[in-house]
Amino acid sequence: MPNVLGSTQAVRTYFSGRVFRPRLVPTLGAILVIVLTIALGNWQRHRAAEKDALRAQYVASTGAAAFEVTGAEVDVQAIRYQPVRAHGHYDAARQILLDNRIVDGRPGFEVITPLRLDNGRHVLVDRGWIAVGASRRELPSAEPPPGAVTVSGRINLPPARYLELSAQANSGRLWQNLDIARLSAASGLALAPYVIEQSPQDAPPDGLVRRWSEPALGSDQHRSYMMQWYSLAALSLVLWLTLNWESRHAEPTTRDAS
Numbered sequence: 087m088p089n090v091l092g093s094t095q096a097v098r099t100y101f102s103g104r105v106f107r108p109r110l111v112p113t114l115g116a117i118l119v120i121v122l123t124i125a126l127g128n129w130q131r132h133r134a135a136e137k138d139a140l141r142a143q144y145v146a147s148t149g150a151a152a153f154e155v156t157g158a159e160v161d162v163q164a165i166r167y168q169p170v171r172a173h174g175h176y177d178a179a180r181q182i183l184l185d186n187r188i189v190d191g192r193p194g195f196e197v198i199t200p201l202r203l204d205n206g207r208h209v210l211v212d213r214g215w216i217a218v219g220a221s222r223r224e225l226p227s228a229e230p231p232p233g234a235v236t237v238s239g240r241i242n243l244p245p246a247r248y249l250e251l252s253a254q255a256n257s258g259r260l261w262q263n264l265d266i267a268r269l270s271a272a273s274g275l276a277l278a279p280y281v282i283e284q285s286p287q288d289a290p291p292d293g294l295v296r297r298w299s300e301p302a303l304g305s306d307q308h309r310s311y312m313m314q315w316y317s318l319a320a321l322s323l324v325l326w327l328t329l330n331w332e333s334r335h336a337e338p339t340t341r342d343a344s
Contacts, residue, residue, distance in 0.1 A: 116326035127315035134308035157207025176230035214294030238288040
């Protein structure tokens with residue numbers, strides 16, 4: 087108890103000889119840092135909430151019944167990871183290969199083939215992965231099965247952002263990234279804004295690897311960053327409060343000189 091009383095007395099003595107005189111420039115700097123770090127913390131909190139919702143959507147979708155793909159306009163975010171079935175004919179002439187896809191440490195290609203649905207609309211099917219051959223000059227054929235097919239799989243969306251090394255990165259048969267809008271313009275097909283990742287259970291024995299992983303969400307990492315930004319905001323506030331207590335005998339006219 088004496089230690090507590092002594093500490094309280096020491097604090098009172100310290101502040102009795104000081105006055106709070108915030109300086110203009112440090113105050114503006116502190117406001118800027120606090121506003122910025124809180125905004126960044128809020129953004130990380132929002133991203134964590136988004137990924138939590140996506141995770142819940144993925145878990146709920148795994149047990150849902152498959153629905154028929156018609157190519158009609160839908161809320162693509164709402165149906166992501168939903169199991170689906172589609173009936174139609176593959177368009178082998180407009181098939182593309184996504185370059186630099188690695189499976190088990192081996193380089194290869196992702197095989198993306200348009201499927202013409204029975205109603206005439208088109209949707210992309212990710213048929214799986216195929217390894218690079220003896221030479222990159224000879225691309226693997228990975229021809230789709232002819233005739234009418236039924237494709238089972240799940241809905242997914244390509245990345246919204248990607249690195250592109252040149253303007254010609256997505257052209258011809260070999261593409262670096264899957265950009266559905268650009269592929270639609272290049273092929274002349276009105277493509278649905280999503281991809282069907284073909285299920286390995288119902289796929290033909292064509293040697294393609296179909297190994298679809300769970301989404302890597304990382305919401306905990308966003309929460310860690312959120313706490314770091316909020317902590318920095320709190321630290322900035324504490325420093326501003328601490329450094330603006332001056333001795334009562336200091337010249338107040340000089341406080342904005344720094």
